[in-house]
Amino acid sequence: MFRSLLAKTWLILALTVLAVLLCYTLIVTQFIILPVARQSADDQAALMKLAAETWVELPPYARSYYQLELAGQHLLLLTKTPPTTRPLLKSNMFLDMLTAALARRLETDIRLRLDKDDNNLVWASFDLPTGTVYIGFARERRAFPIPIAAILILTFASLLVLITSLTIVSRITRPLVAASRAARRIGKGLNFEPLDETGPEEMAVLARSFNKMGKEVRELLEHRTTLLAGISHDLRTPIARMQMAIELLDDGSNDELVERLKRNLTEMDTLIGDTLALSRGMEQAPLEALPPGPWLTDLVNSFQNDRLRLIRLTALPEKLMLPPLALKRVLTNLIENALRYSAPGPVTLEVTMQGPQITLTVLDRGPGIPAEAKAKIFEPFYRLEASRNKHTGGSGLGLAIVAQLCEMYNWHLAVLDNPAGGTMMQLSLLAESPDTEALPAPQS
Template structure:
């Protein structure tokens, strides 16, 4: 009953053959897996080296194992943020050098005209130019500081109370401000940063609204809070809504301080919001004017919902 093919079989040789075959298979498989893992790491290493040398790094492919794909995605985000910061720095320095030339030129002309005589009008003009330069430098330094994290810790804050405090200060200053807010809306935020953002938005709104009233509205939901500043000015062309958030960009090409400001108010708002993980949106209102909103997440760990 035994098959003749089984006669003369050598179990030790068969075991050795199986062991060698399995070892070869495991070795080849291991080499393929290691190669698949090390190739993205080599690409990431070259990207980090280029980034350290200040060379623009092309986006890394976000493929391969899940952990390496997540790492490549984070690296691409970091590279984009660094590139954007460098662009902002270049724009900042270029804007300073450009905007300081005009008052400096006026001061040179006034100094030449003042040789050998006194002119109160020229002295007043020179004083105004110097104040303009001081304001520009102050706002620029403020923007530079805002590009770094603020040292104040995030704390649970009632946004309705904060909005009421800001509104009361504006009303006492003689401004027409209409406030709409929920009874309570708590969120874990950096209170100082949000106050700066809202004050900058209100300054911008009152500047363009003239004598017309401005609205400050707080909308609160379970996952987010939204604070909007509504004015009744001329609004912003739709194709420039994103560009006005860039440093030194102004709608008025004449660069007149009386009509265009310094071009830093909304840029500071954008930088502060990005550092906190908030979102700034600008939209033209159907009734006329601009709606500037800051969206704040409320579903942060350990946060109590109201």
């Protein structure tokens, strides 16, 4: 989830701001709120005790005026008539502190109770020598100020720092993201748009160096392609002359020798063609709207091999956007390998589609591929000599070309063991409908 530099930086900054706010809250609570709250509760308890003691000492005619004064100035209700109450089931920090302060001053247990008719009124009873006095006060009373302003200021400042930091990091990482995309295109042998060489000096220097490197890599690939094309042309010319000379041999020639020469020349021509295709800087072909069902049927029928079968495990849409030439080359190489190395066993092309992902699986009943060789078979000219010798044909470049095409189109090719024996080549790709936007590549 947090793979990019921007996402990781955002996470670190967010966690840092959260930690600062948490530490600030704990410090303010421990060294400001709690001490002030305890002092406020103790003052409230002292006031309530003094009010009760003063009230019982007053003559009866003055008590009503004293009650009005307490209610008006201190929001306290005082009476000798027991109020109708019920247990206080839900308390808060101030009420707990007040209960402890009253118990400490009166040297006896104090239980606060809730008024039966008014949920916001709390009563405390005082057992005095002259009788019991009941004092009521608001349940939500707060006799100490919470530094809300300071918390809001710190929160706003932290968010401002976070947003500013993210803006700066975003501007710094934007060129790096562009360089990362360009590097992936260069790695696939594709052309890339030169990076913008403006901005901070460090980024400008990096962009210039990267553009220079990309230009040199592109020129190197072009020179390599030109060189190999020239070599291919120079080699194919004498091969054509040798084939013509063989055709002009008289009837007294050794037929077996002539046939072997023809076969060797054909293999040389195929090897040259495959080598040139692998080294050529392949460009991504545009997508075309294809009917996947008929297109796959035509592909399988083109092999004209009774051992090859096409099985559709799920329904396929009428049209999908696909690169036909690249997909045909990949599937052709996979099917040809399966037919060549699993003879005389059957070969199956299974097709499934779930959502936008289409999976094409080529299954054979051949000798299989050892686990240690599954990653090496995509290397140019690598061969499994234990089960595949040079007489079976092939240039050793087919799977290398397949790997290059899969990387170019962000397809995923998995080499698995066939449960029935043999090998499964599973190709997964995201195919879009002609009426939808481009989809992201499947994750390998």
